[in-house]
Amino acid sequence: MLDATEKSIRNNKSSFAEMLKNGNAEKPTETHSFTVITAKELIDRPFTKLPMLVEGLIPSVGLSVFAGSSDLGKSSWLRQFAIHLVNGEERFCGFKLNPVHKNVVFVCSEDDASMTQHYLHNLKPNRSGLESIRFIFDSVDLVGCIEKSIKETPADLVVVDCMLDFYGGARSISQANELRAWLGPLKRIANKYNTQVILLHHVGKRADEKEPNKANLLGSVGLEQAARLVLELRAGEEPNQRYLCILKANFLPNTDKVDAHELKFEDFRFKSTGYRRPLIEIVKRSTERSGEQKEEMVLKVMELYKNGVSQSDIARQTMVPKTTVNRWIKTCSTQQTENP
Numbered sequence: 546m547l548d549a550t551e552k553s554i555r556n557n558k559s560s561f562a563e564m565l566k567n568g569n570a571e572k573p574t575e576t577h578s579f580t581v582i583t584a585k586e587l588i589d590r591p592f593t594k595l596p597m598l599v600e601g602l603i604p605s606v607g608l609s610v611f612a613g614s615s616d617l618g619k620s621s622w623l624r625q626f627a628i629h630l631v632n633g634e635e636r637f638c639g640f641k642l643n644p645v646h647k648n649v650v651f652v653c654s655e656d657d658a659s660m661t662q663h664y665l666h667n668l669k670p671n672r673s674g675l676e677s678i679r680f681i682f683d684s685v686d687l688v689g690c691i692e693k694s695i696k697e698t699p700a701d702l703v704v705v706d707c708m709l710d711f712y713g714g715a716r717s718i719s720q721a722n723e724l725r726a727w728l729g730p731l732k733r734i735a736n737k738y739n740t741q742v743i744l745l746h747h748v749g750k751r752a753d754e755k756e757p758n759k760a761n762l763l764g765s766v767g768l769e770q771a772a773r774l775v776l777e778l779r780a781g782e783e784p785n786q787r788y789l790c791i792l793k794a795n796f797l798p799n800t801d802k803v804d805a806h807e808l809k810f811e812d813f814r815f816k817s818t819g820y821r822r823p824l825i826e827i828v829k830r831s832t833e834r835s836g837e838q839k840e841e842m843v844l845k846v847m848e849l850y851k852n853g854v855s856q857s858d859i860a861r862q863t864m865v866p867k868t869t870v871n872r873w874i875k876t877c878s879t880q881q882t883e884n885p
Contacts, residue, residue, distance in 0.1 A: 595796055598630075598701055598741050600641035603774060604796060605701070606739050608732045610708075610769065612746040612762055613778035614753055617787060618810050619745055620656065622778060623704050624664060625815055627651055630701055631674035638789065638808055639817030648677045648700040650691060654710035658682055667813045687711045688730045695738045703734070708744040709763075718764035728771045744772075753780060753829040757790040757805065769793055779827050781866055785810050788827050807868065820867050822860075843873050850874055 596605035603609060613619050622638075627649040629637040636642060653661060661680055679698075684690045691703055705711060709718065716723045735742045746768070752761040757777050759769040769775050775793035780786070788805035791797065804821035842865060849859045856874070860867040 597643055599637065600643060601797065601801060602640050602776075602791070602794075603741060603743075605643070605645070605741060606735055607741060607773035608728065608735050608771060609741065609743045609774035609776065610746050610762065610772045611743050611776045611778070612748050614748055614780065617778050617780055618813070618815070619778050620706055621664065621810070621813050622815050623706060623743065623745060624651070624661075625668065625813075627678050627702060627704065628668065628670045628675070631677040632671050633674065638815055639806065639819065644701045646677075646699045646701050647674060648679075648698055649702045649704065650679050650681065650694045650700045651704045651706065652681045652684055652687065652691065652711075653706050654684075655707055664813060684711075688734065691731075691742075692734055692738075695734070695740060699738065700740055703740055703742045704745065705731075705742065706745040708746045718768075721765040721767035721770075724765050724767040725771060728768070732771065748777065756828055757788075757792060757824045759792040779805065780829070781807070781827070781868075783866065783869055783872075786866060786868065787815065788822060790824055790827065807866070809868075818868060822866065826864050843877070846870055846873050847877050 597603065598605045611619060611623065626637055628634075630642060630644045630649055631647050633644070633647055634642060656664070658680070665675075679694055679700075681690055681694065687705065694700070695703070712718065712724075712727055716727060718724065731742050731744075734740070747763045748761045749763050755761060757779055759775045760766070761777070762769055762775070769792075772793065773795075774791075777790040777792055779788040779790055781788055787808040787810050789808055790805040791802045794802060804823055805827055807818045807820040807822055808815050809818055842863060846859055846863060846865065849862065850856070854862070856867055856870050859865070859870050863870070865873075
C-alpha cells in the first residue's frame with residue numbers, strides 16, 4: 546500500500562497535469578535572460594574583423610583599464626584621446642582612429658569643472674567637436690548617469706576617471722567577488738550600447754620598479770580578469786618621456802605586446818615618437834643614476850657610436866632609451882664641433 550505522502554505526491558502530479566491539459570497552469574516565471582546561438586549559426590554568419598575604436602589597440606566594444614602611477618598624465622592622455630575622437634582626427638599617438646558617433650561621455654571624480662576647464666584651455670583644441678564631449682561631475686549613481694547619457698546620445702567612448710572614487714564605500718578592492726559584482730553593470734552597458742568603457746586606475750606601490758605587468762594593478766586579480774584590455778602608462782628616464790604598455794589584449798598577436806610605444810608628453814599633450822622599447826627594459830632604477838655614472842654611460846654610448854654601432858643597437862646594449870641615446874650623441878657632436 547502507498548503511504549500518505551506518496552499518495553499526496555501522485556495526486557498533486559495528476560492535478561498539475563490536468564491543469565496543463567486545460568491550459569490553466571501558471572507558467573514558470575523567467576528570472577534570467579540569455580541568448581543561445583549554435584556554432585553553425587555563428588560560423589555561417591558573414592565573417593568580419595573585430596571592430597576597433599583604435600586600430601591595433603582598443604576594441605570598439607568592451608571594458609578596459611588604463612592604469613599607471615600618479616602624476617604621469619593619465620587623465621590628460623584620456624582627455625586628448627576624447628578630443629581627437631570627437632574632432633574626427635585620423636590618428637592619435639600613432640594609432641588610427643575609427644569612431645562611429647564621434648561622441649564621448651567623460652565621468653570625473655578627481656577633477657572638477659574649473660580644473661577641467663583649465664586643462665582644456667592648456668590643450669588649445671580645435672573647438673569644432675567639443676559639444677560632443679559630455680563631462681559629468683558629482684555623480685553618485687555611476688551606472689545610472691552613464692546609461693542615461695548613452696540612451697540620449699550614443700557614444701564611442703565612456704571614460705571613468707577615476708575608478709576607485711566610484712568603487713569606494715564598504716567595498717574592498719581586494720575582494721574579487723565584490724569587484725566582479727561592481728564591474729558587471731559596466732560590462733553590460735558596454736555590450737548593450739556597443740561602446741568602449743575605460744576605467745582609469747592605479748598600480749601598486751613600487752610597481753615602476755618592476756617590469757610592466759597586469760599583476761601590478763592595485764587590488765584583486767578580478768579587475769584584470771574582467772577587463773578585455775589592460776594598458777599601463779609608464780614613466781621613462783627623461784622628464785617628458787612616457788611609455789604606453791599593452792599588458793592584456795587577447796585579440797592582439799603577442800608580437801604587438803612585447804614592446805611599449807614611446808610617447809612624448811609636453812604642454813599637456815602626448816605625441817608618438819615612433820620608437821618601441823621592450824617591456825623588460827622599462828624598469829625604474831631604485832636609485833637615480835649619479836652624475837659620475839651618467840658620464841660613464843655617455844662615454845660608453847659615444848664609443849659605440851664611433852665604432853659604427855647603430856643607435857637602436859646602442860639602446861639595446863646599454864638599456865638607455867633610444868631618444869636619450871640620440872640626444873647624447875647630438876649634444877656631444879655639437880660640443881666637439883664648437884670645441885675641436
